[in-house]
Amino acid sequence: MPFRLYDSATQAVRDLDTVVPGQVSIYHCGLTVQSSPHVGHIRKEVVFDVLRRWLTRIGYQVTVVANVTDIDDKILTKSAELGVPWWAHAYKFERELHDAYAALGCLPPDYEPRATGHIPEMIELIKVLIDRGHAYPAADGSGDVYFDVRSWPDYGKLSRQKIDDMEPAEDSEPRGKKDPRDFALWKGHKPGEPETASWQTPWGRGRPGWHLECSAMAGKYLGDEFDIHGGGIDLRFPHHENELAQSTAAGRKFARYWMHNAWVTASGAKMSKSLGNGALVKQVTEQYPPRAVRFYLLAPHYRSAIEYADTSLAEATASLDRIDNFVDRARDVIGPVEPTLPDAFIEAMNDDLGTPGAIAVLYTAVREGNSAIESGDRQVVAARLGEVSGMLGVLGLAADDPVWQHQSGHDDALETVVDGLISELLKQREDARARKDYAASDGIRDSLIKLGVEISDTPQGPKWRLAR
Numbered sequence: 249m250p251f252r253l254y255d256s257a258t259q260a261v262r263d264l265d266t267v268v269p270g271q272v273s274i275y276h277c278g279l280t281v282q283s284s285p286h287v288g289h290i291r292k293e294v295v296f297d298v299l300r301r302w303l304t305r306i307g308y309q310v311t312v313v314a315n316v317t318d319i320d321d322k323i324l325t326k327s328a329e330l331g332v333p334w335w336a337h338a339y340k341f342e343r344e345l346h347d348a349y350a351a352l353g354c355l356p357p358d359y360e361p362r363a364t365g366h367i368p369e370m371i372e373l374i375k376v377l378i379d380r381g382h383a384y385p386a387a388d389g390s391g392d393v394y395f396d397v398r399s400w401p402d403y404g405k406l407s408r409q410k411i412d413d414m415e416p417a418e419d420s421e422p423r424g425k426k427d428p429r430d431f432a433l434w435k436g437h438k439p440g441e442p443e444t445a446s447w448q449t450p451w452g453r454g455r456p457g458w459h460l461e462c463s464a465m466a467g468k469y470l471g472d473e474f475d476i477h478g479g480g481i482d483l484r485f486p487h488h489e490n491e492l493a494q495s496t497a498a499g500r501k502f503a504r505y506w507m508h509n510a511w512v513t514a515s516g517a518k519m520s521k522s523l524g525n526g527a528l529v530k531q532v533t534e535q536y537p538p539r540a541v542r543f544y545l546l547a548p549h550y551r552s553a554i555e556y557a558d559t560s561l562a563e564a565t566a567s568l569d570r571i572d573n574f575v576d577r578a579r580d581v582i583g584p585v586e587p588t589l590p591d592a593f594i595e596a597m598n599d600d601l602g603t604p605g606a607i608a609v610l611y612t613a614v615r616e617g618n619s620a621i622e623s624g625d626r627q628v629v630a631a632r633l634g635e636v637s638g639m640l641g642v643l644g645l646a647a648d649d650p651v652w653q654h655q656s657g658h659d660d661a662l663e664t665v666v667d668g669l670i671s672e673l674l675k676q677r678e679d680a681r682a683r684k685d686y687a688a689s690d691g692i693r694d695s696l697i698k699l700g701v702e703i704s705d706t707p708q709g710p711k712w713r714l715a716r
Contacts, residue, residue, distance in 0.1 A: 249598045251306060254551065256484060256506040257406050261600050266475045271309045275466040277479035280317040281341035282326055285348045287527045287556060288512040292480050294542055295509045295550040297354040297644060302597050305642055313469045314357040315462060316342055318364050319455055324445060334445055348529040352542045353644045353651045361465045363456060367447045369464040370456050373498055374433050382497040383433055386424025391436020391452030395494055397429050403493045406506065407485035431490050432457035459490035467500060477503035481510050482518065509550040527556055539645055539652055540565040546643060547607050572647050574614045577621055578633040585630050587638035610639045670701060674710045
């Protein structure tokens with residue numbers, strides 16, 4: 249079965265047909281770095297990380313570009329309120345975004361362009377749109393430049409809206425527009441704004457409009473036509489609608505597929521900074537294991553909304569514990585095995601990145617593997633261990649992945665010392681049991697348990713691990 253993806257533009261699940269056979273180019277809209285990222289933001293990063301891992305696993309060469317919007321109205325407003333330079337404010341939260349990527353085991357994009365680094369490309373795109381009759385400088389001399397939505401018959405195609413039914417574009421101070429729905433490509437410099445937050449153009453000093461940035465950066469790094477453009481469902485309109493309009497009006501084919509993930513909600517409302525209901529990534533990952541947070545975000549289908557709840561994160565933590573427990577027990581019986589993937593898992597992932605079905609296959613493999621351990625069927629244990637290892641690897645959840653060990657302060661030298669000390673205690677326990685000194689044996693076991701060490705007696709001898 250070929251990989252199939254739901255395309256928001258056609259509202260249908262379609263076979264993936266890429267611009268270059270064997271290669272997939274992906275652009276997904278990154279964060280506006282105005283404040284700390286919350287779980288709602290990072291769901292998109294996890295979704296596209298799983299997409300990337302899966303496409304790579306089935307043989308594609310994948311290129312991922314995700315931008316950083318490091319200048320906009322909110323960044324200027326918040327930095328002014330705090331009395332810090334706008335660029336320092338943006339960089340602080342850009343670094344927090346990178347920390348959030350790493351905290352949840354997301355591979356970094358192949359490239360992460362900043363809006364402020366692509367002003368020449370934006371100016372060039374505006375010139376093309378003006379020359380083609382799809383954009384105009386504001387008549388009031390403010391320096392604003394707008395896209396003329398009525399000049400482009402396909403405007404509204406992505407979100408399936410008619411122009412006359414649309415709300416006016418959300419510009420902070422709309423100046424010199426022909427139509428209230430026209431959106432800003434370029435924003436003229438305003439009194440009171442930092443001079444450093446503006447660039448000289450043929451229309452005066454100013455800064456880019458939000459929508460223009462992504463068209464310029466996607467085109468520069470992925471070409472006039474690329475495969476998948478994505479982001480949260482809230483970006484479909486107006487952001488992605490505007491990107492599509494300005495890019496195609498400029499003569500570019502732009503994206504073949506549009507992919508949108510649903511929200512993380514809190515009490516039924518979209519998680520957002522403005523509503524004050526955002527669960528910050530850095531706080532949530534202090535309360536729950538980061539792997540469990542990742543598991544919680546990827547287990548539902550990416551097009552389904554997730555209601556944020558502590559109970560759900562606790563359940564995700566418990567589920568991972570059960571999976572890890574099987575992996576540890578199976579390795580004690582079998583040792584390491586080569587990762588494999590069950591056909592049912594492959595079918596689920598190829599069907600629009602069907603993680604719920606894939607997780608169901610994972611649970612089945614764990615259940616069958618545990619039963620095989622109890623019955624002593626080593627062949628089945630080995631088969632299920634290979635499958636579970638393979639599935640966890642694809643989902644970015646393998647406990648022995650270096651990214652998780654690094655996060656927990658993993659130190660090879662320290663581990664060697666601790667393993668040696670505990671192994672010596674376990675040997676003393678075995679010696680005590682051999683001479684039937686059960687009081688001493690139980691005392692050693694109880695001391696280790698108090699220190700958070702779990703002991704399993706296996707046919708190969710006692711094994712230990714830290715309690716989860």
